[in-house]
Every structure is written in structure tokens, then in C-alpha cells.
Amino acid sequence: MNKAIFLDRDGVINVERGYTFRLEDFVILPDLIEVLQTLQQKGYLLIIVSNQSGVAKELYKQTDVEILHNYLQNEFTKNKITLSEIYYCVHHPDVTRCICRKPDSLFVEKALARFNIDAKKSFFIGDKERDTDAAEKAGVKGILIEANISLKTILNQIF
Ligand SMILES: [Mg+2]
Ligand SMILES: [Zn+2]
Known part of the structure; x- marks a missing residue:
């Protein structure tokens, strides 16, 4: 079986600034590339699970999300990082009910x-309780971090 690191997007991968959808606002956090390379070398699959309710709220479009994700995939490819998948929920309970928005665990379970x-060998790094709640519903250990910190500071919780 495989093991994986699940990652929230905003605040973990890129700077959290509230509803990021413009490429110029999409800033990859310091140390992220290096940390993901280390995790990958240790045999972890890398999977992003993100809530993008700005789509449901019509603050931006799904194509805006895709543009950011294409950019991210390119940056990762340049640095020899492979993302297994980017799962994202475009819903918001005020607009559409769904079962994919964190704290629901559908995307984590799909990925598993x-x-x-193996959920028991995997971790979910997120900056909100709904991230760790989604993880723990699926049996994955959640690591709750402060938004926008260097992931180097939490590697000791994984190894
Ligand atoms: Mg976040
Ligand atoms: Zn959803």
C-alpha cells in the first residue's frame, strides 16, 4: 500500500489572502518546494484537497481555479515534484449542498x-480545523498548522 501527504491549498501551498484566484496573487510559500521534494523522497504521494467556494459564490470561475492549478503543476514539474491529484470543491452550502466540501471527507476517501x-500511514496538513476534521473522518492523521508558515517546522511530526 502507498502512503500520502494530503495538503490543503490556501495557507499551506500558497499564501492565504482570502479567495485567491488571480495568478499574480498566487504566491507559493517559502520552503514548500524543498519540503515536498523531501516528502516525495521519503515515499509519500502528494495530494491537494481544497475548498474553492468562491466558484459557488461567483467570485471567480472554475477556469480561474484551473489556471492557478496549471501554474502550480508547472512549477512542481520544474522541481521534479509529482502531484497525484488536486481535488477541489466548488460548492458552498448557501448555494449548493454537496458532500465534497471539507470537513466532509469524500475527496480524502476517494484518494485512499x-x-x-494506507490511511494510518498518511497525514493531512491544513490550516483550518475543517481540514483536520476531514482527514480524521477518513482515518488520516491531521496536522493543524498556522496559515502561511514554513512546512519545515512540522516535518518532525511526520518523521
Ligand atoms: Mg487553508
Ligand atoms: Zn463540494
């Missing part, structure tokens, strides 16, 4: 099945 991941 699709990539044959």
Missing part, C-alpha cells in the same frame, strides 16, 4: 481508494 493508500 484510487491510489491504494
